[in-house]
Amino acid sequence: MADLPITLADACAALPELWSPRVVARVNDQYVKVARVLGEFPWHAHAGEDELFLVLKGCLTIGRAEADGGPVSLLPGQVFVVRRGVRHNTSATVETWIALIETVTTKHTGEELTPMTRSIEEQLSQ
Amino acid sequence: MADLPITLADACAALPELWSPRVVARVNDQYVKVARVLGEFPWHAHAGEDELFLVLKGCLTIGRAEADGGPVSLLPGQVFVVRRGVRHNTSATVETWIALIETVTTKHTGEELTPMTRSIEEQLSQ
Numbered sequence: 001m002a003d004l005p006i007t008l009a010d011a012c013a014a015l016p017e018l019w020s021p022r023v024v025a026r027v028n029d030q031y032v033k034v035a036r037v038l039g040e041f042p043w044h045a046h047a048g049e050d051e052l053f054l055v056l057k058g059c060l061t062i063g064r065a066e067a068d069g070g071p072v073s074l075l076p077g078q079v080f081v082v083r084r085g086v087r088h089n090t091s092a093t094v095e096t097w098i099a100l101i102e103t104v105t106t107k108h109t110g111e112e113l114t115p116m117t118r119s120i121e122e123q124l125s126q
Numbered sequence: 127m128a129d130l131p132i133t134l135a136d137a138c139a140a141l142p143e144l145w146s147p148r149v150v151a152r153v154n155d156q157y158v159k160v161a162r163v164l165g166e167f168p169w170h171a172h173a174g175e176d177e178l179f180l181v182l183k184g185c186l187t188i189g190r191a192e193a194d195g196g197p198v199s200l201l202p203g204q205v206f207v208v209r210r211g212v213r214h215n216t217s218a219t220v221e222t223w224i225a226l227i228e229t230v231t232t233k234h235t236g237e238e239l240t241p242m243t244r245s246i247e248e249q250l251s252q
Contacts, residue, residue, distance in 0.1 A: 003195050005204040027178040027207050027227050030156055052153040069129050078131040081153050101153050
């Protein structure tokens with residue numbers, strides 16, 4: 001990864017497809033990823049890993065069971081951490097740009113294999 | 127830490143003093159902190175830990191020796207990671223609001239003890 005400042009919105013704008021996170025930076029054992037999202041992403045959980053969402057543009061809804069605190073919606077400049085083990089999904093009714101921070105080993109659809117699953121190699125590629 | 131979305135700019139606005147980072151979230155073994163900065167922060171390094179800077183408002187300059195890539199300046203929405211071991215300082219000529227991501231054990235002035243050093247307990251307090 002280049003040793004230059006990264007403009008998160010530009011990195012989002014360059015993404016060719018929705019729901020395909022791309023790694024833009026690494027800090028310690030965490031990747032910073034960006035994604036463009038619209039519509040709904042499958043429910044999943046990450047057994048041992050928290051996942052941070054930062055909204056850059058649009059509005060992201062993170063679904064959780066009521067027992068886990070229920071859904072939250074994020075606007076630009078807002079951050080939310082989904083705790084490890086919490087089953088969640090993400091959805092957006094307008095095109096939404098997000099940054100994610102998660103452990104380098106985290107699979108973005110958890111242990112669920114879905115048509116939307118992207119390998120880490122795909123997420124690292126230009 | 128509350129299980130609610132965090133508005134990073136609001137968290138900055140609530141900070142009572144400059145150069146006093148406050149922890150607003152934790153993701154895995156990393157803290158997300160916010161700080162208001164103006165002027166110059168002492169040179170230091172973190173031996174084993176990377177440090178991510180995200181600018182929310184203003185303009186942050188991160189000084190590095192030419193051999194380490196030289197200085198970089200960040201505008202809102204831009205991210206930069208200072209690699210572990212790289213001696214750096216931060217400065218701003220206008221009041222600048224930033225988010226930082228660093229390992230929970232990272233001391234914000236590295237091993238340097240300066241009048242600006244804040245303990246992690248201070249950074250965790252309301």
